[in-house]
Amino acid sequence: MSLFDDYSFEVKKVYEKNPIIKLQELFGKELDVEPAELISLIIAIRKSWESYKEFNVQCGIIVETNTEDTSNIQIRGYDFTADLRMVIQSASHKSIIYKLNTKGQVIDVQFTKEKISYDDLVDISRGQRKIIAYLGIKGIDILINGVAFENENRLENYSDVINFKKLADISQYQELLKKFFLERVQYDPFKSFFVYKGDIERERYPLLEKHPKLLQIKPEERFQRELEYFLKNNCLDEVKTEMRNRFGERYDVWIATSDDKFYVFEIKWLGKSMTAQGNVFDEYNDPERALEGAYQLKKYIDDAEEYGRIINGEFRIYCGVLVIYDARESMDNLVYPEEFNRYPQLDLNQQFKIERGNIPASQYYSKVVKKAE
Secondary structure, three states: OOOOHHHHHHHOOOOOOOHHHHHHHHHHHHOOOOHHHHHHHHHHHHHHHOOOHHHOOOEEEEEEOOOOOOOOOEOOOOOOHHHHHHHHOOOOOOEEEEEEEOOOEEEEEEEEOOOOOHHHHHHHHHHHOOEEEEEOOOOEEEEEOOEEEEOOOOOOOHHHHHHHHOOEOHHHHHHHHHHHHHHHHOEOOOOOOEOOHHHOOHHHHHHHHHOOOOEOOOHHHHHHHHHHHHHHHHEOOEEEEEEEOOOOOEEEEEEEOOOOOEEEEEEEEEOOEEOOOOOEEOOOOOOHHHHHHHHHHHHHHHHHHHHOOEOOOOEOEEEEEEEEEEOOOOOOOOOOOHHHHHOOOEEEEEEEEOOEOOOOHHHHHHHHHHHHO
């Protein structure tokens, strides 16, 4: 085992942008389809493939942006059963290539004699400047001009398949949040959140004696990145970060399910943090910060109800979850006004009280996580 195996999750962290902005960066003026329209098409493909990915048949979908061909068959709700049977029960068919127009209509279906791979589709996407979806056992990969826009497959070995079977859907978000807290946050086993002496100059050591639970600079971003990475590796559903709706409002983490349910996670922290100048920021050491988060989520839901759907008519908010990481010295239970009781889709009960500890990461699972299970 590598010395760095326990910390590999730190290396793999990435920042993700709004998918529409990301599309525009990849294609620029060469995009022959509106970004919002393409996002809707990707979601339709993902939802349609969700019930069939477990059959482990590799398929490709090529989006023809300049064709005038049409059909009455839509990819949304497409029944792959007969096509998959042709591959599974035939020695001559190994994979399937579908062609769609930008309206999501299936205009051609071809069976291949050789099994297609992710790399095959990358070459086609790059060489022909195509938008292509690779359909595999974990979901779909989206390739744009040979560049990966979404990547859910790329299983490297059998253990990845086993781990995939252990994933939970987002309806189990309370268990997922608890697991994340116990494994990654409580007692800060990987030294990701609190300030330690090794992080500051010696002359600032008295600062830690006065504020023993001082958090790192911009803790909200740290909590968000860690939670996003954890959910992407433990949740079956589509996880995004920093999504903005058409009213310009930002969602910290949003998750779209295969049955049109849209979960929004708003992340807030309470306590004190270090500033870039080495001072103490204490404006969030008050329950008022949590109340702001509750009203922020309420506004998201009110706007969704009043103005309807986002991303070209795909989703309404099904559940808004306020996630509080509480690092105050006195971590009292948070109380919210009665007006929130009228919102059954709001969960304001996910308050996680963080203690600082000195348990080595190598012993953390057996001493803390297993004990809590």
